[in-house]
Amino acid sequence: MLELNPDIPKDPEKVSRIMASATKIFAEHGYLQAKTADIAKAAEVSKGIVFRYFGDKGHLYLATVTYVIEMLTERADFTVWTDAKDLGDMIERAVRYKIQLQLEYPAEFRLSIQSFGEMNVLPEDIRPAMSDLWQKQTTTSLATLEEPVLDRMKLRPGVDKAVLKKLLNAIGTTVFTEAEGFMKQHPDAKIEDFEPIINEIRAEYEILEHGFEAE
Incomplete structure (x- = not known):
């Protein structure tokens, strides 16, 4: 999975929850209408954690699509x-x-x-x-x-x-x-x-x- 800030320690469980919620919300609403706050809430993490891990909404989207493609390819x-x-x-x-x-x-x-x-x-x-x-x-x-x-x-x-x-x-x-x-x-x-x-x-x-x- 693509990581914008690879040197920042990340909790694997939080990353997993963020990817799951981002996948669902981006898929339902598209990039423009999806809200980072909703993704963070669904993942049960703070909005600050999302930005700390992935930088911004655009990089979160890129990381999520990368995660989805890798997951589907593996399975x-x-x-x-x-x-x-x-x-x-x-x-x-x-x-x-x-x-x-x-x-x-x-x-x-x-x-x-x-x-x-x-x-x-x-x-x-x-x-x-x-x-x-x-x-x-x-x-x-x-x-x-x-x-x-x-x-x-x-x-x-x-x-x-x-x-x-x-x-x-x-x-x-x-x-x-x-x-x-x-x-x-x-x-x-x-x-x-x-x-x-x-x-x-x-x-x-x-x-x-x-x-x-x-x-």
């Missing part, structure tokens, strides 16, 4: 992606698994996704670090998850793998936006309730993989 089972036999199998397994994680960690997923969209409202001194964090995460994800499957595929001559990755990411972003909207409308939904979304994404990737014109 993810990457074999869901890397053991897939082909692109369609990878997508179906990945979507099903990510939705399951979203149901298990709703605030963490919401914050990780919205942190990218909130880049422009962050303080200017925070934006480069947040951009670097997402750039590193994207590069690592592509190399760790998608590359092994794409390397096993026989791509048609002339297909630019970089363009293909952009298409895959664009479709993936769309489906998780739909999944998040479904969760807001159905807060008690289980993984089985997402089958229509999963089937739709599988169909989209099959069209992408095999084309849509009859031979």
Whole structure:
């Protein structure tokens, strides 16, 4: 987890409570509307402790997003992606698994996704670090998850793998936006309730993989 003041002694239990409350409140209200005083109150620490540990609201937000991404990465089972036999199998397994994680960690997923969209409202001194964090995460994800499957595929001559990755990411972003909207409308939904979304994404990737014109 990112630490603004690494030389200042920190109580691990207080840090844990601050991260938990910051994750929830930032996810619910976004960066601009979230209040540091509310985060401190929910964590049962003083506002001064929050500032002593993390400096200011912007650095607290950056530390919280870093914490969330590291936590989700540590708990993810990457074999869901890397053991897939082909692109369609990878997508179906990945979507099903990510939705399951979203149901298990709703605030963490919401914050990780919205942190990218909130880049422009962050303080200017925070934006480069947040951009670097997402750039590193994207590069690592592509190399760790998608590359092994794409390397096993026989791509048609002339297909630019970089363009293909952009298409895959664009479709993936769309489906998780739909999944998040479904969760807001159905807060008690289980993984089985997402089958229509999963089937739709599988169909989209099959069209992408095999084309849509009859031979």
